[in-house]
Structures are given as C-alpha cells and as structure tokens.
Amino acid sequence: PFSLFALSSFTDRAQLEAYLEALNAVIERHDILRTAVTWEGTSEPLQVVHRHVRLLSEEVPFDLEDGAGTEQLLQRCVENTLLIDITRPPLMRMIVTHDVVRRRWVGLRVHHPLIADYVTTEEICEEVRLLLSTGNAALPPALPFRQCLAPERIEPVCDEHAGFFGKMLGQVDGDTAPFCVR
Numbered sequence: 001p002f003s004l005f006a007l008s009s010f011t012d013r014a015q016l017e018a019y020l021e022a023l024n025a026v027i028e029r030h031d032i033l034r035t036a037v038t039w040e041g042t043s044e045p046l047q048v049v050h051r052h053v054r055l056l057s058e059e060v061p062f063d064l065e066d067g068a069g070t071e072q073l074l075q076r077c078v079e080n081t082l083l084i085d086i087t088r089p090p091l092m093r094m095i096v097t098h099d100v101v102r103r104r105w106v107g108l109r110v111h112h113p114l115i116a117d118y119v120t121t122e123e124i125c126e127e128v129r130l131l132l133s134t135g136n137a138a139l140p141p142a143l144p145f146r147q148c149l150a151p152e153r154i155e156p157v158c159d160e161h162a163g164f165f166g167k168m169l170g171q172v173d174g175d176t177a178p179f180c181v182r
Helices: 013-029 069-078 118-133 145-154 159-169
Strands: 004-010 035-038 046-049 056-059 092-099 104-111
Touching (some): 004 013
Parallel strands (some): 056 092
C-alpha cells in the first residue's frame, strides 16, 4: 500500500488554520472526498459516501536537531508510516509541524490514491486557493459522485480499451510495485 502526498508551507498558524478550513469545505463539496470502503458483512466491497466528515489533522513535534521539520515530515511519509485506513473517511490526512528553523508551519497532506490522482489533486488545490482568495461564490457547482461512478459500473468494458491495455501490459505476469519499491 502507498499514499500520495503534497507538502505546503504557511507563514503562521492562522494561515494554516484558514487552509485547513478551506480544505474541509472542499471535502464537504465533493462526494468522493467523503467516501470510505467497507466489506464486512457485504457480498462485495462497497464504496460508502458519508454525509459529513472532517479532515483529520495531527500536529507532530520533531526533533529539529536531527534536521528541519520539513525533511522529517517527508521522511515519515517515505518510510510508509502514514498509511490510510480506507474504512474511515476522508481518505486524506494532514500532518503539521512548526519548523522553527525556517520560521514557518509545514503541512503534509496525505491521501489515498482511491480518492485522488494528479489531476484531482490539482483541482483540490485550485478550489482551496479560490476559497481562500474569493470565497464560495467563485466555485463551480460540484458534480455528484454517482454521476461519475454510474457509467463506469453500467457500461461494459470497451474492446478498444481492453486491446490498448492488453497490448501495453500483456507481458506483465506478476505483481508490480511503484518506483521499484520491494
């Protein structure tokens, strides 16, 4: 299992808190950011959308004698100690620390790839930026997740897609790991 992450820095605690509130507003807007996966007592895994969730944020003090807070946050992520429990929404966490060496707050937003890829992460960042700069009025209406998911569940696999991926991945016969991680 692996997580994706984004690192942000903030000039002060107030700016960090404003960012967290904007991120919570984005989570409230989009069903996919409020989903979890459950499989206990079901015939197949189910993606469940919760009505309201709050981003879990944790403040972690670091030993600045061993390196700046930013590097220690990244190291913690690399060591894979920030695994996301997919049964507890949102599938995103925020770890923050005060980097006294560089006189700033640093936040490491970690999310599971089930809810966001590179494009989605960019959209989340853009919505947070709009909320912080202009407020809710500048945001387009959010699309319900069911409108994105239903066609994928209903439509059969396209022969063109199956052929493309078969050609690209046909020679792969075992498990793979990202970035040569073993």
